Amino acid sequence: MKTFNYHTPKDVKEASKLASTSSAFLAGGMTTIPSLKLGLATYKDVIDIKSIKKLSGIKVSGKSVTIGATTKHAEVAASKDVQKAIPALTKLAGNIGDAQVRNRGTIGGSISNNDPSACYPSACMALNAVIHTNSRKIPAAKFFTGMFETALKKGELVEAVEFEVPEKADYQKHPNPASRYAIIGVFVAKHKKEVNVAVTGAKSSVYIDKDLSKKLTSSFSSSAIEGMKLDHSEMNSDMHASSEYRANLVSLYAKKAVEAC
Numbered sequence: 001m002k003t004f005n006y007h008t009p010k011d012v013k014e015a016s017k018l019a020s021t022s023s024a025f026l027a028g029g030m031t032t033i034p035s036l037k038l039g040l041a042t043y044k045d046v047i048d049i050k051s052i053k054k055l056s057g058i059k060v061s062g063k064s065v066t067i068g069a070t071t072k073h074a075e076v077a078a079s080k081d082v083q084k085a086i087p088a089l090t091k092l093a094g095n096i097g098d099a100q101v102r103n104r105g106t107i108g109g110s111i112s113n114n115d116p117s118a119c120y121p122s123a124c125m126a127l128n129a130v131i132h133t134n135s136r137k138i139p140a141a142k143f144f145t146g147m148f149e150t151a152l153k154k155g156e157l158v159e160a161v162e163f164e165v166p167e168k169a170d171y172q173k174h175p176n177p178a179s180r181y182a183i184i185g186v187f188v189a190k191h192k193k194e195v196n197v198a199v200t201g202a203k204s205s206v207y208i209d210k211d212l213s214k215k216l217t218s219s220f221s222s223s224a225i226e227g228m229k230l231d232h233s234e235m236n237s238d239m240h241a242s243s244e245y246r247a248n249l250v251s252l253y254a255k256k257a258v259e260a261c
């Protein structure tokens, strides 16, 4: 029997105050609940943030799309406003896991957990996202610090993620056939002055592929990166894909993303 204190704070301030080194926030529970059940994590306090209204919802302006932390993947996938502003984001959200995961899992939970194969971190990096927490604003480039690690401090809560609207963007994923997590995922975003190619699943944490980004900034065409060989020395190698195979997939899927833009 696993025992813990279950809290339902009324606002962000109370939620943050309850946090300790042995607590977890409960958003959709898609990672927290299985981790508890399998004994991979134990918490003294589980702080349910689902009913804090401020944390949910989508706002779209001409230049940005801001998604509240407890907004579910299914809500992003179904949003006509997001579809109009950044269609690549609805595509990404609509291809996360399965219907059950999309109806429980949240953007805040996804980025705070920073699974090396999660999809949203790549969108954050490519779309120059700013992570709004209860105490500061963190650029995506400084938020994802390592495998399952972020810049969040104890008691710091993600409130929303603000994405820059690009000129064009696309997300291509080679999914694990069982979980749908990315064996590799490539998010290409063309902004006014630069192109960002963010990669998930290939290394211990999401990253910007500088070589692909540079080539595409000079010339935004699939021929500019056709057959490009990438360094695989720091890439993951496991039962699903060798590092060489992953490197080849990243190059190929970047090309597919450019063609789909």
Ligand SMILES: Cc1cc2nc3c(=O)[nH]c(=O)nc-3n(C[C@H](O)[C@H](O)[C@H](O)COP(=O)(O)OP(=O)(O)OC[C@H]3O[C@@H](n4cnc5c(N)ncnc54)[C@H](O)[C@@H]3O)c2cc1C
Pocket (backbone or CB within 6 Å): 023, 024, 025, 026, 027, 028, 029, 030, 031, 032, 033, 069, 070, 073, 095, 096, 097, 098, 101, 104, 105, 106, 107, 108, 109, 110, 112, 113, 117, 118, 119, 120, 152, 156, 157, 158, 159, 179, 180, 181, 182
């Ligand atoms: C079968 C399966 C398939 C999946 N497939 C994919 C996939 O294809 N692509 C993909 O990207 N993801 C995938 N996921 C992950 C899923 O989409 C969830 O986003 C992820 O599991 C986090 O779950 P959650 O949002 O319910 O957060 P929770 O499980 O509730 O929380 C996860 C962690 O984040 C912290 N946290 C939650 N919210 C906040 C917040 N606002 N501020 C600070 N910390 C917070 C919690 O303390 C906890 O440590 C899959 C998950 C499952 C179970």
